[in-house]
Amino acid sequence: MSKSATKGVLLVQLGTPDTPTTADVRKYLTEFLMDPRVMDIPYLGRTLLVKGAIVPKRAPLSAATYRTIWDEKTGSPLMYYSELQRDLLQKELGEDYHVELAMRYQNPSIASALAKMERMKLDSVRVISLFPQYASATTGSVIDKVMEIMRSWQYFPQISFVSSYCDDEEMCEVFADHGRKFDIDTYDHILFSYHGLPVRQLGKVDPTGELKCPQSGCDSCRIQKNAFCYLSQCYATSRAIAAKLQLSEERYTVCFQSRLGKTPWIQPYTSDTLHQLAEKGVKRLLVFSPAFVSDCIETLDEIQVEYANEFKSLGGEEVAMVESLNDDPRWISVLKRLAQN
Structure with missing residues (x-):
C-alpha cells in the first residue's frame, strides 16, 4: 500500500x-x-x-x-x-x-x-x-x-x-493480433463466442420499456451500438476485430455460450452454430471469446474441450482458441x- x-x-x-x-x-x-x-x-x-x-x-x-x-x-x-x-x-x-x-x-x-x-x-x-x-x-x-x-x-x-x-480500438487490436498468431486463411470459419444472457434481460435495458428482442435481438444490433444493450455491444466488438483482420461478414459468426435453464437465451447458441457449420462441411474453426479478458473455465474448458469435442463428433477436424488478453x-x-x- x-x-x-x-x-x-x-x-x-x-x-x-x-x-x-x-x-x-x-x-x-x-x-x-x-x-x-x-x-x-x-x-x-x-x-x-x-x-x-x-x-x-x-x-x-x-x-x-x-x-x-x-x-x-x-x-x-x-x-x-x-x-x-x-x-x-x-x-x-x-x-x-x-x-x-x-x-x-x-x-x-x-x-x-x-x-x-x-x-x-x-x-x-x-x-x-x-x-x-x-x-x-x-x-x-x-x-x-x-x-x-x-x-x-x-x-x-x-x-x-x-x-x-466494447469497441476500444487498442483492446480490439490486441484481440486481433492474438488471432494473427494463427494462419487465419487456413480456417474455414471464424467464431466470436460470447457468454450468453436470458433474452428478457435485454428488454429490461430498453429505454422505451418494450421487449424488442423476442428471439435473439434486434437486427439493428448488427449495424449499430446501443449504449446499454449487451447483444449490441457484442456485435460492436466483433465488427471491430473483424475489420482489423479484414474478415468479410460471410467469414465469421457471432454466437453465445454458457446457456443455463430452459428460458430463451440470446441466439444463436454456440452449440447450434457448431452443428450448422458441420452440416455445411466446415472442418476447421478459429474461435475468439472477447467477453473474457482473462482465460478462464469458459475459454479453457467450455470452448477448447467441450465444444471442440462436440465439433469433432460432428465430423469437424479442429477448434482452435485465440487466447484472451491476459497479461499482454x-x-x-x-x-x-x-x-x-
Missing part, C-alpha cells in the same frame, strides 16, 4: 472458487446465482431453484471441471491473470495510484478491497469492471455492489465507473488509459 497514493483504481472480475473442491464451488455458484441481477426472478423462486436444484447438481460437475484447469502452483487461471493485471497496472500507474483487485463473487471480495481503500482517504476511486461489454448481470451488478458498500462511508472521494469499452502489455496500456481518463 503506497502512502503517497491519492487515486484509487478498483479492478473487478467476475470471480472464481477458492479451491476446485465441491464445497468451495458450491459457495461460489450460490453467491453468483443468488445475485438478483444474474437470476432476475423473485427471491423465493430464485432460492428454490438455485439452492434446491441448480447448485446441488452443478457443483460437483463444475468442481471436476475446475480441477482440470487448476494449476498446482498458480491455482485458478482467472485469478492468476487478474492478479497479474493488477500488479502490472500498478507498476504502470506509479505511486500516485493504488490499485486493488476484487471479485464480484467470493475472494478477494469487493468489500475487503474497498475497506483498504477507505482507510487510505483517497481523493478518487475509479472502478473498472473487467467485462468489455456492459450487461446488468455483470458490470451493472459490480456498480450496484460498490454503491451499496460505499453508502456507509463517512467521507466520499470522487467516484467514477467504467461501464463499457498492450492490454495493460488500455487499462492504464481507462484508469486515467
Whole structure:
C-alpha cells in the first residue's frame, strides 16, 4: 500500500472458487446465482431453484471441471491473470495510484478491497469492471455492489465507473493480433463466442420499456451500438476485430455460450452454430471469446474441450482458441488509459 497514493483504481472480475473442491464451488455458484441481477426472478423462486436444484447438481460437475484447469502452483487461471493485471497496472500507474483487485463473487471480495481503500482517504476511486461489454448481470451488478458498500462511508472521494469499452480500438487490436498468431486463411470459419444472457434481460435495458428482442435481438444490433444493450455491444466488438483482420461478414459468426435453464437465451447458441457449420462441411474453426479478458473455465474448458469435442463428433477436424488478453502489455496500456481518463 503506497502512502503517497491519492487515486484509487478498483479492478473487478467476475470471480472464481477458492479451491476446485465441491464445497468451495458450491459457495461460489450460490453467491453468483443468488445475485438478483444474474437470476432476475423473485427471491423465493430464485432460492428454490438455485439452492434446491441448480447448485446441488452443478457443483460437483463444475468442481471436476475446475480441477482440470487448476494449476498446482498458480491455482485458478482467472485469478492468476487478474492478479497479474493488477500488479502490472500498478507498476504502470506509479505511486500516485493504488490499485486493488476484487471479485464480484467470493475472494478477494469487493468489500475487503474497498475497506483498504477507505482507510487510505483517497481523493478518487475509479472502478473498472473487467467485462468489455456492459450487461446488468455483470458490470451493472459490480456498480450496484460498490454503491451499496460505499453508502456507509463517512467521507466520499470522487467516484467514477467504467461501464463499457466494447469497441476500444487498442483492446480490439490486441484481440486481433492474438488471432494473427494463427494462419487465419487456413480456417474455414471464424467464431466470436460470447457468454450468453436470458433474452428478457435485454428488454429490461430498453429505454422505451418494450421487449424488442423476442428471439435473439434486434437486427439493428448488427449495424449499430446501443449504449446499454449487451447483444449490441457484442456485435460492436466483433465488427471491430473483424475489420482489423479484414474478415468479410460471410467469414465469421457471432454466437453465445454458457446457456443455463430452459428460458430463451440470446441466439444463436454456440452449440447450434457448431452443428450448422458441420452440416455445411466446415472442418476447421478459429474461435475468439472477447467477453473474457482473462482465460478462464469458459475459454479453457467450455470452448477448447467441450465444444471442440462436440465439433469433432460432428465430423469437424479442429477448434482452435485465440487466447484472451491476459497479461499482454498492450492490454495493460488500455487499462492504464481507462484508469486515467
